[in-house]
Amino acid sequence: MELLRPLADANYPAATVSYTGTAGSTSTWGAGPQGVVVWSSTPAYILVGEGVTATTSSTPIPAYTPIPFTVPPGTGAPWRVSAIRVTDSGDVYCKPINIR
Helix, strand or coil: CCCEEECCCCCCCCEEEEECCCCEECCCECCCCCEEEEEECCCEEEEEECCCCCCCCCEEECCCCCEEEECCCCCCCCEEEEEEECCCCEEEEEEEEEEC
């Protein structure tokens, strides 16, 4: 497994957002991070990118299992994490990271 380096909280703070049968989305972060570690309190579908909204076609993750996602390279536009429940509502936790 690669070592992950959390980024400075002042510029890239951790975020938490609730989700239900309707997607919850974090506030946005700017360009810079290579990825984001995401974990949730219940199984959830996750989507990472610019202006995204998770659906039941997004990537499923299990509860309480940190999963690193790459941040799509782009024009430097703000990006976010969005989550929607598999069966139960919950919270998604996110922290921008770099590799090593």
